[in-house]
Amino acid sequence: MNDPEINLLRSLETEQQNPRTMTIDKASTLEMVKLLNEENRRITDDIDEQAENIANAVDIITFHMKRGGRLIYIGAGTSGRLGVLDASECPPTFSVAPDRFIGLIAGGDAAIRDAVEDAEDDPYAAQAQLRDIALCGNDVVCGIAASGRTPYVIGALQYAASIGCKTICVSNNKNCQLAEYSDVAIEAVVGPEALSGSTRLKAGTAQKIILNILSTATMIQQGKTYGNLMVDLSASNRKLHDRSILILGKIFPEKTREEFEAALEKANGSVKLAAAMMRTGKSAEETKVLLSQCDDSLRKLFELVLSGDRNDA
Known part of the structure; x- marks a missing residue:
């Protein structure tokens, strides 16, 4: 043919x-x-x-x-x-x-x-x-x-x-x-x-x-993860809420579920914001500003906080 x-x-x-x-x-x-x-x-x-x-x-x-x-x-x-x-x-x-x-x-x-x-x-x-x-x-x-x-x-x-x-x-x-x-x-x-x-x-x-x-x-x-953790997931159901708790537990193994629940509530369910607030000790609004300055990257924010701690020392 x-x-x-x-x-x-x-x-x-x-x-x-x-x-x-x-x-x-x-x-x-x-x-x-x-x-x-x-x-x-x-x-x-x-x-x-x-x-x-x-x-x-x-x-x-x-x-x-x-x-x-x-x-x-x-x-x-x-x-x-x-x-x-x-x-x-x-x-x-x-x-x-x-x-x-x-x-x-x-x-x-x-x-x-x-x-x-x-x-x-x-x-x-x-x-x-x-x-x-x-x-x-x-x-x-x-x-x-x-x-x-x-x-x-x-x-x-x-x-x-x-x-x-x-x-x-x-x-x-x-x-x-x-x-x-x-x-x-x-x-x-x-x-x-x-x-x-x-x-x-x-x-x-x-x-x-x-x-x-x-x-x-x-x-x-674009900073949507911290390491290989999905810190920007949308916790739209029970399973994803529990996954949010697990992720925070991997970042802060020394803290409790009650602390994670409280942080997530203040962060309106955002794992990234909750983790950032727990690390900085600042309010949600203050932490959002810091995240923005760090290109919305949790890794960069943690490094910024760590460098600040070193300077204070």
Whole structure:
């Protein structure tokens, strides 16, 4: 078959037939599980090869978010859903405003649950969605597509670049089309899928890992953690309230639950503010000012208090 479109699709790494799973339909259930998991084991090494590109992307996102910009994920199908998922998980994890991380998907919100397969072919729909959220030059747009050639995502990156946005792409094929419109191209080539072309498998898993790293590292850079403790979580239920107590207990092992409860009440449930107040001995309002002067970083505030203690001595 000498069809240019078919030949292009055939050339993609994500469309190749995996020699290790050619007879998976004849495998026992246990063998099938092991085959699928063995393919997943290969993913992290492929992502590690993209570490420098991922780090560059994090630095770009951090720079713009510190100046009020947003991170917009945009993709179709599985890729779009993964962007929506990561964006939706950042506010409760890091207490950021819901509009700082935005996930857009081809076909709109209805496509999160029900496939709208032909929506990925419309580059202008992506541009309309970006205009609807008032995309501006301080935002960063991250296009996600396993193939690296989805028209909807290409249209998004073209529009973003045209108004001065920094652009990132996450794909699973080398030298993909999306890279032409991206300041940073993250191309995690995970090889042929266990089921040929089913990029909800390894490609989707790799994308999820990469998006996790992008958002988490960006939030760490903005002082949303103390060490590896989520001091900016939103304690919106009992489990998260108890987690807040556990976090304070790791920072102040010598203090009691009663002290933590009292500090959280004064801090209106903010773990970071409660910890800062316990360390400084100041009121909530005074401590908020200090945190602001320390770039909202608990680490920097603790170091400031420690240096003050040394000067007093």
